[in-house]
Amino acid sequence: MITLTSSNPATGGTFVARHEGRVVFVRGSAPGETVVARLLEDPDDAADARFWRAEAVEVLEASPDRVPSVWPEAGTDGVGGADWAHIALPAQRRIATEVLQDLLSRAHVESFPVEDAQVEPAPHDGEGLAWRTRVRFAVDEQGHVGMRGWRSHDVRPVGEDPLSVPAITALDVPSWTPPAGTEAIDVVGTSTGAAAVVVVGRTLDPASLVIPDSWGQASVSVQNSSGLHPVRGDGLVRERVADREFRVSQTGFWQSHREAATLLSDVVAGDLDVRPGDHVWDLYGGVGLFAASAARAAGEGGEVVTVEGNARASALAAENLADLPAARAERGDCLAWVRTAVRAGTRPDLVVLDPPRAGAGAELIRELTAATRRRIVYVSCEPSTLARDLAVAERHGWRIADLRAFDLFPHTHHIESVAVLEPAS
Ligand SMILES: C[S@@+](CC[C@H](N)C(=O)[O-])C[C@H]1O[C@@H](n2cnc3c(N)ncnc32)[C@H](O)[C@@H]1O
Structure with a gap:
């Protein structure tokens, strides 16, 4: 001490x-x-x-x-996932802004006034509670359900969880006694208010799972060493953004904050500003969230290709976008796919990319800045790799036309950012 x-x-x-x-x-x-x-x-x-x-x-x-923590169980020796719960919400955003600006300065980003990078609250976010739509519960060796501690394998008890959406907390998963062999329980609360539970354990037998009454109508699956087995429902969840439904695997990626998909979809559509006939790449596209509005704007004469590495997500993207003539879903590693497309002489008008925390990396940024005609919109959940990649884009003759950051993970230090890049001359 x-x-x-x-x-x-x-x-x-x-x-x-x-x-x-x-x-x-x-x-x-x-x-x-x-x-x-x-x-x-x-x-x-x-x-x-x-x-x-x-x-x-x-x-x-x-x-x-x-301030008194909004989630005391996330304090010292407590669960992870709410590391700023003891800090006033406006101060969390001020501190996150300081971190973002510091990262941009240290990366020597020059084309955007660093002081203009400010973390904004998500719409309708009030006290930053009841926002999380994806939660993983852990199970200890005695079969108690809790959550993992910060940087720890220990399973800590969890009672009230103020950050998860009501569709998740209503299931009262921590009071359930899971079958022997359960390693984790993944719970989804969708934008339509429905819930899904995935019971994870390499040796679990889906046929022997007894669904507790407290799970109501939630769809339920078992994930064991041979894959995902729907027990009730079809193993998918439905998410709604404006008038469009996206089908997502119960274990697949979807933006976590209940407002995030709508907010980011609107921001990206505004930033891309797709014109009829445009050729657009949606890299790290998941189930096609950003491709949908781009394909609508590009119209029948346009082309929007969404590229995703996960086979299941890519197949669902193809289904989600099937009614849009301009849209096409391809499965592949983004860097390899872009290299092949560029070698074949393809040049997109616009690119949106939304990589995982590791960021796009210098090679992909180099390829994209060389090939893209008008604009690149970079969505990022990790400001350190975003800052690094933006500096690379600047070195290749592009400038940052806009950068917005959003508090899409209230009571944690994480933020989401959207940067708009254009050729500097
Ligand atoms: C942050 S998510 C974004 C998904 C989507 N844009 C959305 O908003 O729903 C990143 C996605 O990139 C995919 N991914 C990760 N590495 C990849 C790679 N090297 N090539 C292609 N896709 C990748 C992941 O499977 C995941 O679906």
């Missing part, structure tokens, strides 16, 4: 403190706060480490940003 005073935010939701000259990244603290913290490294083993990590266990002098 050491006493630390934290200062500016670091990436990953921690705050920077110093102990005898060494940087310590403190979790569970807030800017300007003095805490007693438990070191996560043994100081004898980590004597030569450049930095240490610690978790606050007692507040000695509270930051003005500290």
Whole structure:
């Protein structure tokens, strides 16, 4: 245990403190706060480490940003997934903005005024509660259902969960006693109010699953070593964005905040500004969220190709977009697919890309900046890799025409950003 005073935010939701000259990244603290913290490294083993990590266990002098946690079970030794629940919501956004601006500055992004990058709340978000539509419960060796601790394999008990949508909390999954062999329980609460439960365990027998009454009409599947087995329903969930329904695998990717799909779809459509006849690439396209509005705007003379690595998601994208003549779904690794298309002489007018946290990477950015005619819209859930990739685009002669960031993960340090790139000249 050491006493630390934290200062500016670091990436990953921690705050920077110093102990005898060494940087310590403190979790569970807030800017300007003095805490007693438990070191996560043994100081004898980590004597030569450049930095240490610690978790606050007692507040000695509270930051003005500290409030009673919206989810006390996510505090010290608690569940992960709500690492800023003890910080006032406006302060969370101010701190996330500081992190974003710092990352852009450190990446030497030059074509966009860094101070204009500001984290905005999601629409209708109030106190930032009841937003999460995808939750993974863990199961310990005694069969108790809980959630994993922060950077931990331990399963911690969970009672009230203020961040999940009511369709999830209504199922009361933590009071269920799962069958032996259950490793996790994935729960989805959809935009249509329906719920789905996937019971995960390599050796589970779908035929022997007894669905508890508390799960109401939720669709239920078992995922074991041979794949996903629907027990009730068809293994899919239906998500609605404006007048369009998207079918998504119960275990597949869909934006997590209940407002995210609609918000991002609107922002991307506005930023792309697709014209009739345009040729558009939707990279890391999932089940076709961004391709749908692009294909509608491109019309019959246009072409929108959505590229996705996951076979099931790509097949569902093809089905979700089947009524749109301009749309086509392809399965493949985005970098390999783009290289092949560029070698074949194809040049898109517009590109939207939405990679996982690792970002697009320098190679893909180089290919896209060389091939794209008008605009690239980059949707990112990890600002550090976004900043890195934006700087690469600038070095290849493109400029950042706009950058917006959204608090789509309230009470956590995560943010979603959308950057618009155009040729600099
Ligand atoms: C953040 S999600 C975005 C999905 C979609 N744009 C949406 O908003 O619903 C990233 C997607 O990229 C896919 N993916 C990850 N790496 C990939 C790669 N190298 N090539 C193609 N797709 C990939 C994942 O399967 C996932 O569906």
